[in-house]
Amino acid sequence: MTISKQDVEHIALSARLKLTEEEIKLYTKQLDSILECVDLLEQIDTTDVRPTAHGVELFNVLREDEVEPSLPQEKALINAPETEHGFFKVPRII
Amino acid sequence: MSYQDKYEMVCGVETHVELATKTKIFCACTTEFGGEQNTHVCPVCLGLPGALPVLNREVVNLAIKAGLALNCEIAEFTKFDRKNYFYPDLSKNYQTSQYDLPICKNGRLEIEINGESKSIGITRAHMEEDAGKLVHSGESITTSDSSYVDYNRAGVPLLEIVSEPDMRTVDEVIAYLQELVQILDYAGVSDCKMEQGSVRFDVNVSLRPLGSRELGTRTEIKNLNSFAAVRRCLEYETERQAKVLNKGEKVIQETRTWDDSQGVTLSLRTKEEAHDYRYFPEADLVPLKIDPEWVERIRATLPELPAAKRERLKELGLSGYEAGVLTSSKAMADYFDRVMQNYADAKVVANWIMGDLSALLKANNRSFEDCPIKPYQLADMLKLIKKGDISGKIAKTVLEEIYTGGKDPAVIVKEKGLVQIRDQDALEKIIAEVLAQNPKSVADYQGGKEKAFGFLVGQVMKATQGKANPELVNKILKEKLQIAY
Numbered sequence: 001m002t003i004s005k006q007d008v009e010h011i012a013l014s015a016r017l018k019l020t021e022e023e024i025k026l027y028t029k030q031l032d033s034i035l036e037c038v039d040l041l042e043q044i045d046t047t048d049v050r051p052t053a054h055g056v057e058l059f060n061v062l063r064e065d066e067v068e069p070s071l072p073q074e075k076a077l078i079n080a081p082e083t084e085h086g087f088f089k090v091p092r093i094i
Numbered sequence: 095m096s097y098q099d100k101y102e103m104v105c106g107v108e109t110h111v112e113l114a115t116k117t118k119i120f121c122a123c124t125t126e127f128g129g130e131q132n133t134h135v136c137p138v139c140l141g142l143p144g145a146l147p148v149l150n151r152e153v154v155n156l157a158i159k160a161g162l163a164l165n166c167e168i169a170e171f172t173k174f175d176r177k178n179y180f181y182p183d184l185s186k187n188y189q190t191s192q193y194d195l196p197i198c199k200n201g202r203l204e205i206e207i208n209g210e211s212k213s214i215g216i217t218r219a220h221m222e223e224d225a226g227k228l229v230h231s232g233e234s235i236t237t238s239d240s241s242y243v244d245y246n247r248a249g250v251p252l253l254e255i256v257s258e259p260d261m262r263t264v265d266e267v268i269a270y271l272q273e274l275v276q277i278l279d280y281a282g283v284s285d286c287k288m289e290q291g292s293v294r295f296d297v298n299v300s301l302r303p304l305g306s307r308e309l310g311t312r313t314e315i316k317n318l319n320s321f322a323a324v325r326r327c328l329e330y331e332t333e334r335q336a337k338v339l340n341k342g343e344k345v346i347q348e349t350r351t352w353d354d355s356q357g358v359t360l361s362l363r364t365k366e367e368a369h370d371y372r373y374f375p376e377a378d379l380v381p382l383k384i385d386p387e388w389v390e391r392i393r394a395t396l397p398e399l400p401a402a403k404r405e406r407l408k409e410l411g412l413s414g415y416e417a418g419v420l421t422s423s424k425a426m427a428d429y430f431d432r433v434m435q436n437y438a439d440a441k442v443v444a445n446w447i448m449g450d451l452s453a454l455l456k457a458n459n460r461s462f463e464d465c466p467i468k469p470y471q472l473a474d475m476l477k478l479i480k481k482g483d484i485s486g487k488i489a490k491t492v493l494e495e496i497y498t499g500g501k502d503p504a505v506i507v508k509e510k511g512l513v514q515i516r517d518q519d520a521l522e523k524i525i526a527e528v529l530a531q532n533p534k535s536v537a538d539y540q541g542g543k544e545k546a547f548g549f550l551v552g553q554v555m556k557a558t559q560g561k562a563n564p565e566l567v568n569k570i571l572k573e574k575l576q577i578a579y
Contacts, residue, residue: 010370014178014370014372016180053173053195053375053381054173054375054377054380054381055377056380058380059380059381059382059383060380060382060383061148061149061379061380062148062149062150062151062154063122063148063149063150063151064151064152065115065116065117065150065151065152065153066116066117066122067116067117067122067123067124068117068122068123070123070124070133070134070135070136071135071136071137071140072133073130073131073132073133076132076133076135076140076245077132079142082240084242085131085242086130086131086132086133087131087132087229087242087243087244088132088182088242088243088244088245089240089241089242089243090182090240090241090242090243091239091240091241092230092239092240092241093181093182093228093230093241
């Protein structure tokens with residue numbers, strides 16, 4: 001086991017997931033097997049390989065600074081569970 | 095007792111500055127301030143599933159420009175990362191920012207404190223997106239049962255500039271911030287409109303016993319949006335930390351917020367605080383390679399920066415104070431330069447700009463950015479004074495006339511009949527009348543009362559509505575008074 005129950009609980013809290021004891025057990029096992037699989041990669045000799053930041057060998061994809069129309073307000077809000085006065089309405093913060 | 099008797103302050107600042115682009119950092123929505131809520135948004139800045147960000151070239155240009163203005167190294171290779179946290183002002187639950195490979199690092203700027211120069215290090219500057227705005231319903235944050243979110247600001251490009259903890263007094267912090275904002279203003283990387291939140295500061299502050307070299311525990315106070323707020327906040331927080339330390343207690347490392355109305359900092363800790371941002375590379379954006387040619391191209395567009403401008407003004411014969419005031423905003427400094435193109439007497443131009451013109455603008459709540467008096471008009475007016483056509487006193491009236499009516503000074507002087515009376519005969523006649531009407535003052539002067547002379551000059555000016563040439567009046571008066579009446 002490379003991952004502990006505490007690790008899984010921490011990850012769940014960070015992702016704002018509420019897990020049952022059973023789920024924690026299950027995910028601990030599953031995450032552990034994923035990490036084992038990733039560990040296989042550690043066996044490869046990467047001495048001369050530079051770290052990469054992206055999976056595709058592509059750089060400098062840029063747009064020009066030109067304004068295009070935005071969404072109309074009603075479209076922007078269309079998927080929101082709650083809206084008021086053109087705002088997204090969310091539960092009280094703090 | 096002040097904290098300074100026992101402790102030394104150590105302070106570093108993170109400055110968030112909105113870059114002056116037309117569109118957002120990863121989409122083509124406008125960055126215009128204001129606008130009805132949620133009308134400057136699209137699938138990308140709303141974080142809708144499947145929407146793909148594309149980096150705005152101008153953001154990179156301006157970030158490089160700011161970096162060069164702050165003497166930074168520009169990275170040859172840089173990338174974006176996701177900073178994960180949950181707050182409704184972030185539509186995606188992460189902020190696209192830069193973590194381990196920022197675009198700029200290892201810079202510095204010079205501040206002047208009591209005539210001495212001090213270098214403040216810039217650790218790094220990185221590109222990121224701004225968050226949306228939360229509006230709280232109800233009486234206050236704590237009593238409202240819901241919050242409203244406006245995402246117009248979400249995705250506006252920011253440069254976060256992180257200083258080294260090099261500042262030791264509140265004055266140094268303010269001097270650093272003023273110099274920083276001035277440089278960004280001059281470089282044209284931001285509109286620097288503090289009142290619109292274009293520049294915001296987070297300060298990190300700690301105390302340590304005088305003479306100690308170790309750093310004390312710091313607190314971070316977030317989201318200050320004016321120099322005055324930073325000053326008041328630091329004055330409060332240093333005293334608060336000193337009280338904690340004096341009691342033998344420990345300062346808790348935490349994030350605090352500044353309550354401007356109460357003038358206090360408040361803890362923002364909640365039990366779920368334990369932030370773990372879990373940064374990882376943003377796979378939706380490809381990395382950037384910045385070659386030296388790109389950097390040089392941007393360097394060529396850098397204008398004269400405040401420090402260089404101040405030096406140049408001093409070489410023109412202005413004092414350090416005058417140079418400082420004139421360069422305090424780019425608009426004012428540019429105005430000075432433009433007047434100087436047509437009237438190259440630095441002292442005189444500086445006096446009028448810093449004095450009467452500034453006062454006039456202030457009284458009308460305007461700035462040099464939208465000054466109704468064109469630089470050439472001020473220069474023309476100064477020429478009229480020099481030629482002797484108008485006196486300095488009349489010129490004040492002319493200045494106000496240009497301000498309100500927009501006409502050129504020569505036209506105003508002609509239309510209003512403000513040209514100085516330099517006709518010797520005409521003046522002699524007027525002066526003779528004034529002397530005849532004021533025999534007591536004449537006697538007083540001749541009896542040795544110097545003051546009476548000033549009174550008589552005043553009477554002549556009154557009789558000519560201020561249009562008499564002052565030197566000529568003095569000369570004629572003296573001559574006439576020597577002849578016994």
